[in-house]
Amino acid sequence: MARFRTWVSIAVAGALGLSLAGCSSTGGKRAEDARKASAARGKAAVSTPRWTFAMITHSGDGDTFWDIVQSGAEEAARKDNINFVYSHNDEAQQQAQLVDAAVDKKVDGIIVTLAKPDAMKAAVARARKAGIPVITVNSGSAESKKFGALTHIGQDETIAGEAVGEELNERGRKKALCVLHEQGNVGHEQRCAGAKSTFDGKMANLYVEGTNMPDVQSAIEAKLQSDKSIDSVVTLGAPFAATAVKAKQDAGSKAEIDTFDLNEKVAQGLRSGDLGFAVDQQPYLQGYEAVDLLWLYRYNANVLGGGRPVLTGPQIVTKDQAAELEEFAKRGTR
Amino acid sequence: MTTTVPEKQPGREPAERLDERLIKTSPLKKLMGRPELGSVVGAIAVFVFFSVFADSFLRASSLATVLYASSTLGIMAVPVALLMIGGEFDLSAGVLVTSSALVSSMFSYQMTANTWVGVGVSLLVTLAIGAFNGFMLTRTKLPSFIITLGTFLMLTGMNLGFTKLISGTVSTKSISDMEGFESAKDVFASTFTIGGVDFKITILWWLALVLVATWLLLRTRVGNWIFAVGGDVDAARAVGVPVNKTKIGLYMGVAFGAWISGQHLLFSFDVVQSGEGVGNELIYIVAAVIGGCLITGGYGSAVGAAIGALIFGMTSKGIVFAEWNSDWFKFFLGAMLLLATLLNAWVRKRAEAIK
Numbered sequence: 001m002a003r004f005r006t007w008v009s010i011a012v013a014g015a016l017g018l019s020l021a022g023c024s025s026t027g028g029k030r031a032e033d034a035r036k037a038s039a040a041r042g043k044a045a046v047s048t049p050r051w052t053f054a055m056i057t058h059s060g061d062g063d064t065f066w067d068i069v070q071s072g073a074e075e076a077a078r079k080d081n082i083n084f085v086y087s088h089n090d091e092a093q094q095q096a097q098l099v100d101a102a103v104d105k106k107v108d109g110i111i112v113t114l115a116k117p118d119a120m121k122a123a124v125a126r127a128r129k130a131g132i133p134v135i136t137v138n139s140g141s142a143e144s145k146k147f148g149a150l151t152h153i154g155q156d157e158t159i160a161g162e163a164v165g166e167e168l169n170e171r172g173r174k175k176a177l178c179v180l181h182e183q184g185n186v187g188h189e190q191r192c193a194g195a196k197s198t199f200d201g202k203m204a205n206l207y208v209e210g211t212n213m214p215d216v217q218s219a220i221e222a223k224l225q226s227d228k229s230i231d232s233v234v235t236l237g238a239p240f241a242a243t244a245v246k247a248k249q250d251a252g253s254k255a256e257i258d259t260f261d262l263n264e265k266v267a268q269g270l271r272s273g274d275l276g277f278a279v280d281q282q283p284y285l286q287g288y289e290a291v292d293l294l295w296l297y298r299y300n301a302n303v304l305g306g307g308r309p310v311l312t313g314p315q316i317v318t319k320d321q322a323a324e325l326e327e328f329a330k331r332g333t334r
Numbered sequence: 335m336t337t338t339v340p341e342k343q344p345g346r347e348p349a350e351r352l353d354e355r356l357i358k359t360s361p362l363k364k365l366m367g368r369p370e371l372g373s374v375v376g377a378i379a380v381f382v383f384f385s386v387f388a389d390s391f392l393r394a395s396s397l398a399t400v401l402y403a404s405s406t407l408g409i410m411a412v413p414v415a416l417l418m419i420g421g422e423f424d425l426s427a428g429v430l431v432t433s434s435a436l437v438s439s440m441f442s443y444q445m446t447a448n449t450w451v452g453v454g455v456s457l458l459v460t461l462a463i464g465a466f467n468g469f470m471l472t473r474t475k476l477p478s479f480i481i482t483l484g485t486f487l488m489l490t491g492m493n494l495g496f497t498k499l500i501s502g503t504v505s506t507k508s509i510s511d512m513e514g515f516e517s518a519k520d521v522f523a524s525t526f527t528i529g530g531v532d533f534k535i536t537i538l539w540w541l542a543l544v545l546v547a548t549w550l551l552l553r554t555r556v557g558n559w560i561f562a563v564g565g566d567v568d569a570a571r572a573v574g575v576p577v578n579k580t581k582i583g584l585y586m587g588v589a590f591g592a593w594i595s596g597q598h599l600l601f602s603f604d605v606v607q608s609g610e611g612v613g614n615e616l617i618y619i620v621a622a623v624i625g626g627c628l629i630t631g632g633y634g635s636a637v638g639a640a641i642g643a644l645i646f647g648m649t650s651k652g653i654v655f656a657e658w659n660s661d662w663f664k665f666f667l668g669a670m671l672l673l674a675t676l677l678n679a680w681v682r683k684r685a686e687a688i689k
Contacts (some may be wrong), residue, residue: 218406226388
């Protein structure tokens with residue numbers, strides 16, 4: 001045991017020594033801190049009672065997109081003096097149970113996603129029966145009203161897809177590839193189907209294993225190698241756009257890479273010309289608006305859009321806006 | 335009562351005294367007895383199949399892509415195979431790769447340190463997690479399935495929790511503008527060109543691991559220990575094999591593989607998503623099994639596991655090259671794997687019958 005302890009202390013000392021000796025003069029945390037100082041940190045702007053709002057999404061673990069939704073919701077919660085509680089589960093049944101739990105806790109408002117609407121129906125009805133206002137976000141614009149939600153905030157996936165098809169036409173593309181990173185995700189299918197419906201050229205789907213980046217890269221590479229006539233690749237999530245760029249370079253293809261969603265790397269890619277365009281559904285807005293609209297309803301019984309879906313996208317982002325958005329993406333709000 | 339001593343047969347005597355392991359066998363029979371034989375036949379079958387059905391499969395650049403896909407799997411499949419020969423499982427291997435990449439990226443970033451420092455710290459942490467698996471296993475005597483399932487869940491949570499806590503988001507910040515990044519990228523994620531075709535450096539790492547593992551298994555005392563603890567733990571302990579050390583070492587071997595894969599992930603894509611890696615552990619095990627490793631331990635080879643990874647790489651990318659309807663992608667993949675494994679088992683049975 002004594003020998004073990006010696007080894008541990010040597011390792012720790014070594015690590016500390018190395019980190020002190022081997023500093024990087026570029027990038028890293030130090031550079032970030034300098035940037036962070038410029039970001040706003042709001043505080044409560046109203047003196048309404050401290051209501052509790054719960055947000056329950058269908059997000060899986062570690063999803064960048066939902067991170068941005070959350071930071072929007074938190075920002076609005078700070079401003080509106082709201083106690084904001086977030087939970088998520090990608091299994092529909094578990095998500096419904098989380099909604100039930102929020103109802104049991106008698107929260108003052110619920111924000112929920114309807115990615116798998118049928119599974120959520122009973123839970124939403126239960127919340128309404130308990131007199132808790134519900135707002136749906138992101139997915140479920142068709143079911144939102146039927147289920148008794150106040151309003152829906154999000155992007156219609158089919159409309160977003162259609163916007164991509166039109167943008168591709170405008171860029172004179174002939175053959176496109178739609179890369180789906182989750183097999184069986186309805187929203188993904190709708191995006192690709194929407195793009196296909198407005199695109200004048202040919203579009204094929206490609207499934208990749210989203211949890212395994214090297215696999216994503218080699219699959220796109222293989223596709224580009226086997227079909228040289230593909231002139232554009234559309235990925236459905238921001239992290240996959242950068243991978244598609246690498247795959248394109250390795251395959252020696254000239255295809256343009258375009259993507260749904262935005263993050264820091266996508267903004268960089270747009271600026272450098274590696275990416276053609278990105279379709280942003282503005283997740284920050286989905287979180288921010290949901291909390292703010294619940295507050296407005298509680299405070300003033302306002303319902304934005306008279307209960308019709310409020311669209312947050314699709315916003316097509318190109319090189320022109322890239323520089324500005326890069327800063328915002330870096331701090332995790334775009 | 336009279337005892338009749340059998341008459342001595344001078345010609346047969348040496349053979350009787352020899353240990354059965356020392357009996358001379360013909361090279362053909364030796365070949366037929368190798369664990370990887372079935373997978374070699376399977377690999378050839380898959381290769382011929384896609385050469386016929388996918389036009390672009392035989393191009394040099396396509397083969398480079400297939401080799402890349404196989405190598406990222408193979409780097410893990412080889413140490414996982416060794417562990418399986420030693421009679422244990424590691425369900426945490428897939429997320430450990432992500433953990434390793436996360437540690438290295440976040441340490442460099444948060445300390446604003448040279449990226450090589452992060453790489454070194456990550457090696458220590460990853461090996462420590464491997465040692466933890468082995469230590470828990472040998473101490474508690476619980477099945478490795480339970481121990482590593484626990485580690486798998488804990489690591490999945492920690493990957494997410496720590497990343498969120500430290501970076502504020504679920505993916506790490508880019509470290510591509512930091513010192514030491516370029517040289518580390520050369521080691522873990524560069525490409526080299528042979529005859530105008532670009533190959534990924536992971537292929538070299540993969541080959542090196544196969545060589546080292548094969549040498550370890552067949553030419554050293556440690557190799558005997560691995561086969562012994564996988565075959566019969568009690569017997570191995572009785573003849574003085576350091577069972578616990580061997581098992582801990584095997585888990586650290588898997589951790590070392592995870593470290594290489596993790597660094598590749600980091601330096602290839604500069605940003606690491608904390609939710610990645612889940613599910614890959616099964617693919618490593620599948621590759622090892624296709625390569626002739628027995629799930630019960632005591633039998634298998636490193637070369638076989640590498641060929642198993644190659645079969646997986648060829649199948650998953652061959653389907654894309656063949657341009658089959660991608661809705662059926664997973665079905666094709668499963669069917670090909672099943673066929674390859676069945677063929678493997680059939681060939682092995684034939685080989686054993688001949689022996």
